[in-house]
Structures are given as structure tokens and as C-alpha cells.
Amino acid sequence: MMQLHWSPKSPYVRKVMVCAHELDLLPQLELVRSVAAMLKPNERLMRDNPLSKIPTLVLDNGFTLFDSGVICEYLDDLAKGSLFPKDGTSRWPAQRWQAFGNGLLDVLILWRNERERETPLQPLLDAFALKTEACLRQLDAEAASLTDAPLTIGHIAIGCALGYIDYRFDSLGWRAKAPRLATWHHTLRQRPSFEATEPIDG
Known part of the structure; x- marks a missing residue:
């Protein structure tokens, strides 16, 4: 095993x-x-x-x-699955979305680490906030493409990044800033795989 x-x-x-x-x-x-x-x-x-x-x-x-x-x-x-498409037409958007989700997570984790320091640097906090908002705007513009494409690793990475915002940055209120993305995420998080993996303390 x-x-x-x-x-x-x-x-x-x-x-x-x-x-x-x-x-x-x-x-x-x-x-x-x-x-x-x-x-x-x-x-x-x-x-x-x-x-x-x-x-x-x-x-x-x-x-x-x-x-x-x-x-x-x-x-x-x-598992001989289809989360990593082999065809270039589907593969590169999926890989790009995976990189997008991973990159957003990197920013969020650095942001969380910085804000928990005894004396956080405000310019860093501002930079992380700016990058996060820019990512949300871009992903909101791509919500229709995310909706139309079959589930891939890109969807999973972005879904996990948005879930991390809910878990660690609830006060950000990201759904108001990215309503189309919020609609897509609402559907994604109802999949059993996402329901079963909601982050928890403990």
C-alpha cells in the first residue's frame, strides 16, 4: 500500500x-x-x-x-485517468490553470505567514493582497472557460486555492469581487471529492 x-x-x-x-x-x-x-x-x-x-x-x-x-x-x-489531458489543445490550458492555482496558493501561504509575524511588513502584505485580487479578477474573466472544460488538474488546483481563501482569508469576501468565479466554485465544491476534503483544524 x-x-x-x-x-x-x-x-x-x-x-x-x-x-x-x-x-x-x-x-x-x-x-x-x-x-x-x-x-x-x-x-x-x-x-x-x-x-x-x-x-x-x-x-x-x-x-x-x-x-x-x-x-x-x-x-x-x-488509474488511467483524464485529469492530465494528453492532447495539446486540452493539456496546456489544464497545466496553465494548475500553475495558476499553485501560484495563487504560494502567494496566500506567504501572505498568511507574513501577517502572523510579530511585526509584519506592510509593503509585503499590500503586495500579497494586490496579487491575490489580480488573480481573482483574471480567474473571474476565465470562469466561462473553466465551466466549459472537463474536470482537470487545473480545476482542482484552482478549487483548492479558493478553498484555502475560504479557510484562512474568510474576511477577504472574494465572491463579491469575482461573482462568475464564485458561481463556478459553488458547483465545483459540491463534487463529493471536494466535500470530503474540506480543510479542518485538528
Whole structure:
């Protein structure tokens, strides 16, 4: 059985879990609760991933895979799924949306880390807010394309990023700023894979 270093709070882990649900691979995963704090490298996790980051997937033969995009593509290949389109017409929009979702998550996590510092730098907070709002505007403009395209890793990455905003930046009120994106996300989050992977404390 494969082992997945996992946390219920991580949006990158959520990407993998959504894929596992969509591909019916959950029975093949043993979830290993792993804490990956920036200032406290996890010695147990580092045996499988020297970067001390989650998600990390340990295959049956001991070979390890990271990061989330690599793991998701491996699971899709294992299940002969369609979350990573092979045709260029579909592949590059899916990969671009995945990069978009990942990039937005990177900004959000840096923003959260900065605002929790004892003396956060206001210019950094302002820059993160500006980038996030620009991303939401762009994604709102692409909501119709997201709606029309079959589910791919790009949809999953963007959905997890928006879910992270709900979890950590609820006061942002992003739906008022991106109403078309909000409508798309409302439908996406009703999929069983998203309902089952809502981030939780604990």
C-alpha cells in the first residue's frame, strides 16, 4: 500500500486527496499524519522527503514522489485517468490553470505567514493582497472557460486555492469581487471529492 504524508489543513495535500477521490484510489493510500512547519523540520518526514514538505507519496517499492503536481500526475497515470489531458489543445490550458492555482496558493501561504509575524511588513502584505485580487479578477474573466472544460488538474488546483481563501482569508469576501468565479466554485465544491476534503483544524 502507498503511504501519503498528509495533513487535513494543507491545500497541496488537498489537491492529491481530491485526485485520489476522483480516481477511486483511496483504498490504495495509507494516510500518515505529518506536520511540516517551516521553522521545525520534521525528522520522520525528512527520511522520505529531505525538503520536509507535504504531500509526499511513498510507493510500494519505497520510491518517493513530491510535490503535489507530480503526485497527482502519478495517480492519474496509475488509474488511467483524464485529469492530465494528453492532447495539446486540452493539456496546456489544464497545466496553465494548475500553475495558476499553485501560484495563487504560494502567494496566500506567504501572505498568511507574513501577517502572523510579530511585526509584519506592510509593503509585503499590500503586495500579497494586490496579487491575490489580480488573480481573482483574471480567474473571474476565465470562469466561462473553466465551466466549459472537463474536470482537470487545473480545476482542482484552482478549487483548492479558493478553498484555502475560504479557510484562512474568510474576511477577504472574494465572491463579491469575482461573482462568475464564485458561481463556478459553488458547483465545483459540491463534487463529493471536494466535500470530503474540506480543510479542518485538528
